[in-house]
Amino acid sequence: DAMVIQNPRYQVTQFGKPVTLSCSQTLNHNVMYWYQQKSSQAPKLLFHYYDKDFNNEADTPDNFQSRRPNTSFCFLDIRSPGLGDAAMYLCATSRGGIDMQFFGPGTRLTVL
């Protein structure tokens, strides 16, 4: 089945230690998104790639970076995680334009 896959499902890191979260898709969609969802809150868009074009949200901290080496994979790098970065990180994809987004299962990040 075509899907959006996130690894790992649970990630524990230490305060200030860089961490990378991974997302892959078999849908061959043009657009890949990263959302941050804190407890009891709505998902908040961090950035997205439309093909190779990177689009950062204005209020996304510099601490968050992303890479998309090819159509299938997209990574979220957190350079120096703080306690406030503990959250669920959701990857989503869409074909492009204003089109429905399909979400992965998420990675829950814990910062110690």
Place this chain on the structure above:
Amino acid sequence: GEDVEQSLFLSVREGDSSVINCTYTDSSSTYLYWYKQEPGAGLQLLTYIFSNMDMKQDQRLTVLLNKKDKHLSLRIADTQTGDSAIYFCAESLTGGGNKLTFGTGTQLKVEL
């Protein structure tokens, strides 16, 4: 502005209908979506409606859109315990690129 609001909680008995409401402020919405999120999981796209439609039915789900009042609702017929989850409405905007703005989420609890 882009504010999407939902009531926080809804409790229904199994077999009854559930109605989850959503209000939005931006009249340039193009598509409106309903997503379901079970505990610890990603977002599952349930259904969507284009802004020039008033109603959409999909099996047990009925979406009603009142564009004049900027009000969206999701009706779940014959609600089951497996429907217990958080439900998010989301809007995508004309000219907003690929950005979805999510509501605050409604926690639906189905009681026996």
